[in-house]
Amino acid sequence: MILTDDERRMRDGADGPAVAAAMDLLIRYAAALDAERLCTVRNVAGTTTQPSPLKARLVAEGGWDRAFSVINLDADETLPIPPMAVPTCQLQQGFGPDSVDVVPYPADFVALQSDAEVFYGGRGVSVLATCTPYQVGNLPVRGEHCAWMESSAVVYANAVLGARTNCEGTASTGAASLTGRVPCWGNHHDEHRRGTHLVRVDTPVATFLDWGLLGYFTGDAVQEARPVVTGDHALPDLTDLKHFGAAAASSGGVEMYHIPGVTPEAPTTEAAFGGARVPEPLVYGAAERRAMYERLNDQGDSPDVDFVLLGCPHASLDQIRDAARALDGRRLHAGTELWIMAPRALAAVAERSGYTAVIERAGGRVLTDSCPAMSRAAPEGTRVFATDSAKQAHYLPAILGIEAWFGSTAECVDAAVTGRWRGELR
Ligand code: F3S
Numbered sequence: 484m485i486l487t488d489d490e491r492r493m494r495d496g497a498d499g500p501a502v503a504a505a506m507d508l509l510i511r512y513a514a515a516l517d518a519e520r521l522c523t524v525r526n527v528a529g530t531t532t533q534p535s536p537l538k539a540r541l542v543a544e545g546g547w548d549r550a551f552s553v554i555n556l557d558a559d560e561t562l563p564i565p566p567m568a569v570p571t572c573q574l575q576q577g578f579g580p581d582s583v584d585v586v587p588y589p590a591d592f593v594a595l596q597s598d599a600e601v602f603y604g605g606r607g608v609s610v611l612a613t614c615t616p617y618q619v620g621n622l623p624v625r626g627e628h629c630a631w632m633e634s635s636a637v638v639y640a641n642a643v644l645g646a647r648t649n650c651e652g653t654a655s656t657g658a659a660s661l662t663g664r665v666p667c668w669g670n671h672h673d674e675h676r677r678g679t680h681l682v683r684v685d686t687p688v689a690t691f692l693d694w695g696l697l698g699y700f701t702g703d704a705v706q707e708a709r710p711v712v713t714g715d716h717a718l719p720d721l722t723d724l725k726h727f728g729a730a731a732a733s734s735g736g737v738e739m740y741h742i743p744g745v746t747p748e749a750p751t752t753e754a755a756f757g758g759a760r761v762p763e764p765l766v767y768g769a770a771e772r773r774a775m776y777e778r779l780n781d782q783g784d785s786p787d788v789d790f791v792l793l794g795c796p797h798a799s800l801d802q803i804r805d806a807a808r809a810l811d812g813r814r815l816h817a818g819t820e821l822w823i824m825a826p827r828a829l830a831a832v833a834e835r836s837g838y839t840a841v842i843e844r845a846g847g848r849v850l851t852d853s854c855p856a857m858s859r860a861a862p863e864g865t866r867v868f869a870t871d872s873a874k875q876a877h878y879l880p881a882i883l884g885i886e887a888w889f890g891s892t893a894e895c896v897d898a899a900v901t902g903r904w905r906g907e908l909r
Contacts, residue, residue: 484513485520493662501552501562505658508557512655513666522667525569526623526646528616528631529656531555531608532599533576533857534592542595547602555657567607569663571656572621574633575614575797578853578860585822585848588860608660612852613826615725615797617644620828625747628671630659634736635729635796635874641739643724645747647671650738670739676748677757678741680705683764684714686772691726692891694719695873696775697767698727702735703775704765711741711755714767719745722799729796730873776908779873779889782880783904787818790865791899792879793892794824795854795872800832802892803849807838809896815846816902820862827851847899856882869898869906 486494494506509521531551541550549561556562577596578588600610611619614633617640623629625645631637632651640646649669651659659665669675682704688697693716701710710731719727719742731737741749749755756762793806806823815821823842825833830851833839839849855861856878861868869888870876876889888898890906898904 484510484518486510490521490662490664499563499565501556501564502568502661504552504556504558504562505661506664508654508658509662509664509666513668516666516668518666518668520667521664522628522671524628524630524659524663524665526621526627526629526631527567527569527571527656527660528574528621528629528633528636529555529571529651529660530574530576530632530653531603531657532573532596532610534595534599539591539595542598547599551657555653557654564606565661567660569660570609571607571660572609572611572616573603574611574616574636575854575857576612576852577858579851582850582852585850586858586860587863588858611826611828613797614854615639615826618721618797618799618829619826628665630656630665632656634732634738635725638728638732638738638740639725641670641676642728642741642746647676674757676739677709677759678711678749678755679708679762680710681752681762681764682710682712683766684712684716685766685768686715688716690891691723692871693772694723694727695730695871696772698730699734699775699779699873699877700767700771701727701740702731702733702737705735705737707736707738709739709741710737711743711749711752713743713752716742720801722801725796725799726873730877733874733877773908776889779876779887782876783867783886783888785867785886786904788867788869788888788898788902788904789819790862790868791819791821791895792824792855792868792870792872792875793821793895795856795870795875797854798823798825798829800829803829803833803838803842804836805892806847806896807841809893810845810847810900811841813845813900815899819899819902821845821847821896821899822855823847823849824854825849825851855879859883861885867904869895869904871895
């Protein structure tokens with residue numbers, strides 16, 4: 484494997500034992516992947532602050548140095564952790580102290596996380612606390628090599644921003660934070676970014692719900708490959724692409740896609756395939772659309788909805804504003820709760836803009852930092868939930884053992900107000 488002088492120096496301990504352990508981890512990881520060298524990265528999105536029973540035990544044994552050494556550096560001994568070498572942000576985490584009256588989430592986890600924020604903030608980790616760092620200031624440029632976790636963020640970074648990252652893990656992002664390196668393989672290389680499958684859209688795709696259904700179909704059809712989506716679709720916005728990518732990364736493992744004329748590495752269909760032969764299309768028509776809708780709704784039985792969840796991936800400002808408009812002057816059903824998950828930075832803007840007041844007057848809440856799937860936390864006694872997110876409908880029933888309904892944002896708001904699911908595919 485080719486190492487630069489700087490990388491050898493780090494490996495040999497010139498920057499301290501934690502950096503040496505990080506470089507050792509990356510070299511072993513790169514060897515396992517057959518990567519010939521490491522990429523220089525200046526943007527890491529990882530997870531250090533999120534509470535877990537293992538983290539609590541390690542902190543009790545030897546503080547946050549020990550927790551980071553074991554969990555993020557795969558080290559046996561406790562190493563003193565220096566400041567992060569490159570800009571690093573925390574993705575989604577657990578719920579914070581301002582959620583304790585709303586979310587049934589363990590108090591010891593809330594305290595552990597607050598402690599973690601002090602430790603990691605002091606070492607240069609920006610606590611964005613969202614699965615959508617690209618919405619709140621972490622916006623890598625086209626071609627920039629990154630080390631990101633979180634499947635919905637990774638596919639957005641690659642496909643929509645044209646940045647380059649694989650779906651990294653807790654250890655590789657920890658090591659990347661201290662070294663500014665990550666194994667150079669997969670999505671870092673041009674040849675692994677080109678399209679592999681053509682998806683032809685034969686039924687109109689225009690709404691937020693449509694983009695989720697198309698993403699769910701696409702991930703299921705291509706699994707971990709790289710689809711090129713063409714045909715009868717409108718121009719998507721940030722929110723549509725956020726939903727499309729998250730859905731494709733849930734039913735499959737899509738990390739990169741192209742929409743010719745929309746995403747930056749696909750000015751044309753031919754360019755998306757890098758000049759290779761364009762394959763026969765996988766067709767997404769009315770029947771495929773209905774099949775995806777029915778699959779996402781086959782975990783719903785009772786029409787009595789206890790809980791409505793919006794904002795997965797974390798809501799954009801437009802989504803919060805639209806929910807406020809839909810709830811204005813209305814009141815949630817007595818037995819139904821509504822949570823909108825959002826990045827904390829956008830929640831501050833929503834509050835300042837008056838959206839949160841409208842949502843709270845109706846009985847709903849704008850919550851930050853986490854989500855029910857990540858923190859395994861929903862309103863007490865939830866048996867049936869409704870969501871406008873294909874990703875949350877895919878995961879939450881298995882995580883919490885509850886029923887799910889999937890539909891449009893308006894149908895979810897209707898369920899929150901009436902306590903009944905009345906959605907249907909239009
Ligand atoms: Fe984000 Fe939770 Fe969905 S972390 S992508 S809101 S499952």
